[in-house]
Amino acid sequence: MITWHEERIIPVNIEKVWHLFELENIQRIMPNVVENKVLEQKEGVVGSTYQQKYKEGKRIETYIVEDLEYENTPEKKHNKIGFTLAKAFDIKAEFTLHKIDEHQTRFIYKGENKGLNFLGKVLLKLGGEKNNHKVVTEFMDRVEQEALKEA
Template identity: 90%
Template sequence: MIKWHEERIIPVNIETIWHLFEIENIQRIMPNVVENKVLEQKEGVVGSTYQQKYKEGKRIETYIVEDLEYENTPERKHNKIGFTLAKAFEIEAEFTLHKIDDGETRFIYKGENRGVNFLGKVLIKLGGEKNNNKVVTDFMDLVEMEALKEANK
């Protein structure tokens, strides 16, 4: 199993950053998600499901994402999702924003990736933590870059 927990301060308003996590904007911060379709929208968000298609090289993986936790207040935004990828990995990811002031937000990205079968466990060992850390850092960099772009419109 691989776990991650990264934090950074982004010099952008919390609402501007949160806007990037809305379904119609998700490709800005997750460009490999080539399709994101609502399957079931639950009141209060938790339990809502989405079909996502993710492009990795020439392959496209289709999987179902479920909202496991959700909070949207002026001071704190939080969404925890879970999905099974390629019948080999169970992934949970949390995106949390804390308002520091009107122009600064703490962005926390944490999660875990578990191999659910022999292949998944081997691939996690082979991929290693170093590769996962690069994916996490690249994602956080992209969120920050898109937030800054949005703030400067």
């Protein structure tokens, strides 16, 4: 299993950063998600499901994402999602924003990727922590770059 927990301060208002995580804006911060369709929208968000299509090279993977945790207050925004990818990986990801002041937001991105079978476990070992760290850093950079465009 690979885990990550990264934090950074983004010099943008929390609402503008959170706006990037809304369904209609998700491709700005996750450009490889080529489709994101609501399957079931639950009151309070938790339990809502979405069908996502993710393009990796020429291949497109389709999977179901579920909202596992959700909080949306003026001081804190939080969403934890979970999905199974290619019947080989169980992935959980958390996006948390804390308001520092009107012009600064603490962005916390953490999660885990667990191999579900022999193939998944082998691929995680081959991909390794270093590659995962690169993917996490690139995602955080993209969120920050897009947030700065909102400012």
